[in-house]
Amino acid sequence: MTLFQGRELDCLRGERRVFAGLDFSIPPGGLLVLTGANGSGKSSLLRIMAGLLRPAGGTLTWDGAPVTDDPEAQAARLHYLGHLDAVKPVLTVAENLAFWAVLHGGAAAEVARGLEAFDLTVLAGVPGGMLSAGQKRRVALARLLAAPAETWLLDEPTVGLDTPSLARLDVAIAEQRATGGRVVVATHAALDAPDAETLDLGDFAVAPGEAYSAGEAGW
Amino acid sequence: MNGFLQMVARDLRLALRQRADAGMVVLFFVLTAALFPFGVGPEANLLARIAPGVIWVTALLAVLLSLERLFLADYEDGALELLALSPLPLEAIVLAKALAHWLTTGLPLVLAAPLLALLYNMDPAGLPALILAMVLGTPSLSLIGAIGAALALGARRGGVLIPLLVLPLNVPVLIFGVGAIDATLAGLDAKPHLLFLGALFLAALVTAPLAAAAALRQAIE
Numbered sequence: 001m002t003l004f005q006g007r008e009l010d011c012l013r014g015e016r017r018v019f020a021g022l023d024f025s026i027p028p029g030g031l032l033v034l035t036g037a038n039g040s041g042k043s044s045l046l047r048i049m050a051g052l053l054r055p056a057g058g059t060l061t062w063d064g065a066p067v068t069d070d071p072e073a074q075a076a077r078l079h080y081l082g083h084l085d086a087v088k089p090v091l092t093v094a095e096n097l098a099f100w101a102v103l104h105g106g107a108a109a110e111v112a113r114g115l116e117a118f119d120l121t122v123l124a125g126v127p128g129g130m131l132s133a134g135q136k137r138r139v140a141l142a143r144l145l146a147a148p149a150e151t152w153l154l155d156e157p158t159v160g161l162d163t164p165s166l167a168r169l170d171v172a173i174a175e176q177r178a179t180g181g182r183v184v185v186a187t188h189a190a191l192d193a194p195d196a197e198t199l200d201l202g203d204f205a206v207a208p209g210e211a212y213s214a215g216e217a218g219w
Numbered sequence: 220m221n222g223f224l225q226m227v228a229r230d231l232r233l234a235l236r237q238r239a240d241a242g243m244v245v246l247f248f249v250l251t252a253a254l255f256p257f258g259v260g261p262e263a264n265l266l267a268r269i270a271p272g273v274i275w276v277t278a279l280l281a282v283l284l285s286l287e288r289l290f291l292a293d294y295e296d297g298a299l300e301l302l303a304l305s306p307l308p309l310e311a312i313v314l315a316k317a318l319a320h321w322l323t324t325g326l327p328l329v330l331a332a333p334l335l336a337l338l339y340n341m342d343p344a345g346l347p348a349l350i351l352a353m354v355l356g357t358p359s360l361s362l363i364g365a366i367g368a369a370l371a372l373g374a375r376r377g378g379v380l381i382p383l384l385v386l387p388l389n390v391p392v393l394i395f396g397v398g399a400i401d402a403t404l405a406g407l408d409a410k411p412h413l414l415f416l417g418a419l420f421l422a423a424l425v426t427a428p429l430a431a432a433a434a435l436r437q438a439i440e
Binding site for chain 2: 050051052053054072075076078080082083084085086087088090091095099100102103104105
C-alpha cells in the first residue's frame with residue numbers, strides 16, 4: 001500500500017518555530033483533517049506537503065522514497081488549493097479551468113466535469129472578474145476535478161461557500177476517496193465524513209519559551 | 220511541450236484581452252524617442268548620428284516598463300504557486316512567460332524601430348542591421364528582465380527595484396546593438412556585433428530561466 005508520510009517534521013516561519021516533531025501518514029482513500037487554532041501551522045503543513053515550503057527538519061516520503069528525489073513527479077500527483085483562487089479576471093470560467101486542466105495533462109473535455117460538479121455550467125462563459133468570492137472559490141474547487149490528481153491538499157476550502165456548494169464539496173471529496181485518492185483538509189468547518197482522521201496541530205506546538213530559541217534560526 | 224505551448228497561449232490571450240498594456244509600451248517607445256529632437260535640436264545630421272543609440276536606449280526603457288507585470292499578477296492571485304506545482308518545470312514556465320513577453324513587447328518594438336529610424340533621418344542602409352540587431356537583442360532583454368522581475372517579487376516597491384537590477388545587465392546588449400548599426404553606417408562589417416548579440420541571447424536563454432526560477436521559488440516560499 002502506497003503511503004504518503006511525514007516524519008519528525010519541523011516548521012520554521014521567520015524566527016518562530018510553528019510546530020516540531022510532527023508525524024502523519026495517509027493511506028490511499030484516506031482523509032486527513034487538520035485542526036488547530038489560528039497560527040498553529042495548518043497552512044504551513046499543507047505548504048510543506050505540497051513542496052512549496054521546505055521543512056526545517058524531518059522528511060516527507062511517498063511510498064517510502066523522499067519526495068525531494070523527484071519533485072516534479074510529486075507535483076504531478078497533487079492538487080493544492082490555497083487561500084487564493086488564481087482566477088484570471090479577463091478569462092472566462094471555462095478558459096480558466098481549461099488552462100489548469102491541460103497544464104496538468106488533462107483533456108479540455110474534462111473541464112465540463114468540473115463545471116458540472118460545482119454547478120458552474122451556466123457561468124462557463126462569464127469572465128472571472130465578474131464572479132463573487134464564493135463563485136471564484138467554486139472555480140478553484142472545480143480545478144481539482146478538471147484534471148485528476150491522486151492527492152488533494154485543501155486549505156480552508158469552505159471559505160465563502162454556500163450550503164449547496166458545501167454539500168457538493170463533500171460529494172467531491174467522497175468520490176475522490178472512493179477512487180483511491182487522498183485528501184488533506186485544513187478547516188474549521190465540519191465536514192460530512194465520519195471516518196476522517198484528525199490531526200490537531202496544537203499537539204505539536206512548541207512551548208512559547210522554545211519557539212524563539214536563538215541560534216537555531218540558521219542565519 | 221503541450222503544457223509549454225498552453226502557458227504561452229494563456230499569456231498571449233491575457234495580453235490580448237488587456238491590449239492597452241502592450242500598446243502603452245510601444246507608445247512610450249515612440250513618444251520618448253520623439254522627445255529627443257526637442258532636447259538636442261532639430262539638426263538633421265546630429266539626429267541621424269544619435270538615432271541608433273536613442274532607439275536602443277528607449278527600447279531598453281520601454282521593455283523595463285512592462286517587466287513588473289511579468290510575474291506580479293500571477294504572484295498576487297496565487298497562480299504562481301500553482302504554476303510552481305504544475306508538472307511543467309518552473310524553468311519551462313519562466314521560458315514560456317519570457318517568450319510571451321517578447322511576442323507582446325519585444326516584437327512590436329522591433330516593428331516600430333525602423334519607423335523611428337526614418338523619423339530620425341537615419342541612412343536607410345542601416346535599416347537591415349537595425350532590424351537584425353533588434354531581433355537578436357530584444358529577446359535577451361525579455362530573458363534578463365525575467366530575472367529582475369522574479370527577484371523583485373515580494374519586495375516593497377519592486378517596480379523601482381527592477382530597473383536597478385536589470386539595467387546594468389542590459390549594457391552588453393545595448394553596446395553591441397548600437398555597434399552593429401554604427402558599423403554598417405560606417406561601411407564596416409556588422410557581423411561581429413551581431414554574433415555577440417547572438418551569443419548574449421544564447422547565454423541568457425540558458426541562464427535566465429534557471430536564475431528566475433530559483434528567485435520565484437524563494438518568493439513563494
